[in-house]
Amino acid sequence: MKKVLVIYTGGTIGMVKDKHSGALLPFDMSKIHETLPVLKEFNCILDSFRLDPIIDSANMNPQYWLKLVNVIEKNYNLYDSFIVLHGTDTMSYTASMLSFMLENLQKTIILTGSQLPLGMIRTDGRDNIIGAVEIACTDLVKIPEVCIFFEDKLYRGNRTTKINAEYFEAFYSGNYPSLAKVGINITYKKHLFLPFPEKDFKAYNKLDDNVALIKLYPGLNKEYLKSILKIKGLRGVVLETFGAGNAPTEKWFIDLLKKAIKNDIYIYNVTQCKSGSVVMGHYETSAHLMEIGVISGKDITTESAIAKMMFCLGNFQNREDITKMLSSSLRGEISE
């Protein structure tokens, strides 16, 4: 019988309405079988673990990520797969971070949540949990990845973005197809899974949050950019550029980035578009970036780029190695 550990971190999924205030408060996840008796029908052992404190995922931070990694690492050999119940707001960031921190993953980790609390009649949480459990327990395939299951699709987690705050189809993966689709049957697309690793599993336990995100927009102010690049201890910048990686060609802009790179700051070029890729040198407006040593994130998402930078800067030192890691795919987050 498969063993699955359900780790509850918080978010809308585990909320019930407080009778007095009307506010949404977390309910007791250890009673998940009482809330969803149908889970007993699955031929698997479901244990639950509540991470302390329970948070709205807007409060997610590197310390909490390390805690989560630690729980998975400690239980890695005891379970066949893991389900992480998580708020939707930052689920894509957490899925990306877990994918980097857990190297040579041989088990399936599925993050899921909901737009409506489990305690509400029309909740999407019920189907999301049931789908996640069925996939986590399947004997049909081995999915050695950190995934997000939402609505009717299983995604590679580090490819996703939350795109909807209203409807149930909350996630989008513009540069990689879903790994599985739930209909009458669950269709697994095995050819899209990461290959099963031959090396031993390794969990990392360091992160460097001296990373900034700068989104370009017409009219970006020089003093604003200057002040960010001058932040004490800053080591990396995710630069969200236009289209295929384009940015202003104005001298002051290029000079500021050039100076930052000389000061050992990594500048990582990702696109603001929800699908497609940075192709530096395609237009004149990105050729300068390439010349001064900006690193192309190709088709990586912003969420994944931030997580990857924190991971790389926290665990590796050599500039050449870090540049190489940022430019290539570590966990299927970039198309190659």
Ligand code: ASP
């Ligand atoms: N604010 C909530 C969270 O991300 C939203 C949700 O779970 O859907 O924790």
